[in-house]
Each structure stands twice: as C-alpha cells, then as structure tokens.
Amino acid sequence: GAVVSQHPSWVICKSGTSVKIECRSLDFQATTMFWYRQFPKQSLMLMATSNEGSKATYEQGVEKDKFLINHASLTLSTLTVTSAHPEDSSFYICSARPGLAGGRVPDTQYFGPGTRLTVL
Amino acid sequence: AQRVTQPEKLLSVFKGAPVELKCNYSYSGSPELFWYVQYSRQRLQLLLRHISRESIKGFTADLNKGETSFHLKKPFAQEEDSAMYYCAPENNAGGTSYGKLTFGQGTILTVHP
Numbered sequence: 001g002a003v004v005s006q007h008p009s010w011v012i013c014k015s016g017t018s019v020k021i022e023c024r025s026l027d028f029q030a031t032t033m034f035w036y037r038q039f040p041k042q043s044l045m046l047m048a049t050s051n052e053g054s055k056a057t058y059e060q061g062v063e064k065d066k067f068l069i070n071h072a073s074l075t076l077s078t079l080t081v082t083s084a085h086p087e088d089s090s091f092y093i094c095s096a097r098p099g100l101a102g103g104r105v106p107d108t109q110y111f112g113p114g115t116r117l118t119v120l
Numbered sequence: 121a122q123r124v125t126q127p128e129k130l131l132s133v134f135k136g137a138p139v140e141l142k143c144n145y146s147y148s149g150s151p152e153l154f155w156y157v158q159y160s161r162q163r164l165q166l167l168l169r170h171i172s173r174e175s176i177k178g179f180t181a182d183l184n185k186g187e188t189s190f191h192l193k194k195p196f197a198q199e200e201d202s203a204m205y206y207c208a209p210e211n212n213a214g215g216t217s218y219g220k221l222t223f224g225q226g227t228i229l230t231v232h233p
Contacts, residue, residue, distance in 0.1 A: 004163075032219055034219075034220070034221075042225070043206065043223045043224060043225045043226050044164075044206070044223045045223075046220060046221070046222075046223075049219070049220060093163075093164070095164075097219055107152070107210075107212075107219070108166055108169070109166075109219075109221060110166075111156075111163045111164040111165065112163065113163045114163065
C-alpha cells in the first residue's frame with residue numbers, strides 16, 4: 001500500500017524554539033498534502049492544505065506565520081511550528097493525496113503515523 | 121458550514137452481533153463520502169468510500185441523500201473490528217477546498233468476545 005512517513009515521531013522542545021516536522025510520501029508522488037492537528041480524545045482538525053510548488057492554504061483560525069508549511073517537492077512537505085508554546089503541544093498528522101499519475105488511487109488521502117509534539 | 125455528526129462516541133457489541141455506526145452530514149454540494157478507521161497504535165487508514173460501492177472487511181455504507189446520512193454497517197462484528205471509526209465527507213467542488221476532508225468526532229467501537 002501507499003506509505004507516508006513522518007519524522008520525527010515525537011519531539012520535546014522548550015518554549016520559544018521552533019520545530020520542523022517532515023512528511024514524506026515514500027512510494028508515490030503527492031500533488032497535495034494536508035496537515036492536521038489532533039487533541040487528545042478528539043477528532044482531526046485540518047490545519048492547512050499544501051500543493052507542491054505553491055503556497056499553502058490555511059484553515060480559518062490557523063496562524064500561517066506560526067505554522068509554516070513548505071511543499072518543495074512531490075514527495076515532501078514540512079510543517080514548522082515557530083516559537084512553540086505549551087499550547088502548541090499536540091499530535092500532528094499529515095496526509096498525502098496522489099495525483100492521477102501518482103501510481104496510487106487518486107482522490108484518496110494516505111495518512112502518516114503522526115508526530116507527538118510536547119512543548120515544555 | 122460543513123458539519124459531520126457521529127452521535128455515538130462509544131459503541132459496544134458482542135462478537136457476531138450486527139453493528140451500525142451512524143454518520144450524518146451537513147454539507148454544501150455533493151461531497152464524496154469516506155469512512156476511515158484507526159486501529160490501536162496504527163495510523164488512520166481508508167476503510168471504504170461511497171463511490172467504490174465495495175464491501176471492505178464485511179463493512180458497507182449506504183448513502184441516503186434525503187437524510188444526508190452515510191451509516192456504516194456490518195452484519196456480524198468481529199473482535200478485530202474494535203477501533204476508532206471516522207466518517208469524513210470530502211469536498212469535490214473544486215477550487216482551493218478540493219480534496220479537503222471534514223472528520224466527524226469518531227466512534228470507538230468495541231467488540232467483546
């Protein structure tokens with residue numbers, strides 16, 4: 001099946017530092033990647049949509065200067081949490097959506113395993 | 121606003137019993153509808169999508185446009201079906217929202233032996 005990886009799987013950082021999370025589609029090309037946030041015992045909340053080579057589209061209420069998204073290639077998107085604070089502690093999940101030539105079922109999102117961020 | 125309601129946060133059944141996980145949606149246009157599943161300590165994965173009209177692991181889901189529902193059903197639940205299930209309509213209307221999923225709150229299904 002289609003594989004999406006995230007790195008790191010967990011990270012602990014001090015308040016005020018920045019943290020970068022990578023999302024990679026390992027065996028297909030992803031024209032679109034999505035970033036979600038999940039609080040404990042809650043559903044996934046979409047943060048932003050990232051299309052390769054263009055600026056990310058952020059959901060209402062998500063600070064684009066706080067959560068920097070870069071989608072530089074068809075297999076890699078990064079989420080940088082800048083000047084992280086304890087309230088940013090959460091589980092961040094990415095998904096990748098192949099295009100028609102991506103070699104996978106198009107219009108299906110394949111999810112990464114998530115990254116647990118803890119800000120002290 | 122797009123909204124997905126999964127009224128049962130927790131659902132418990134015994135092995136072999138029928139199970140139905142409810143999903144109602146309020147969505148503009150005609151979204152594509154998905155059910156995603158997350159087994160313990162595993163990532164979220166696609167269970168089934170309406171357009172495929174397939175039965176995956178014995179699960180089916182019927183779209184009722186009049187009631188705007190997409191309930192997930194299985195006639196005989198198995199212990200390995202215990203997981204978190206999410207209903208998710210997808211925006212397929214084009215534009216910057218194309219492909220976006222809106223997740224329900226999820227239903228934790230527990231199948232007892």
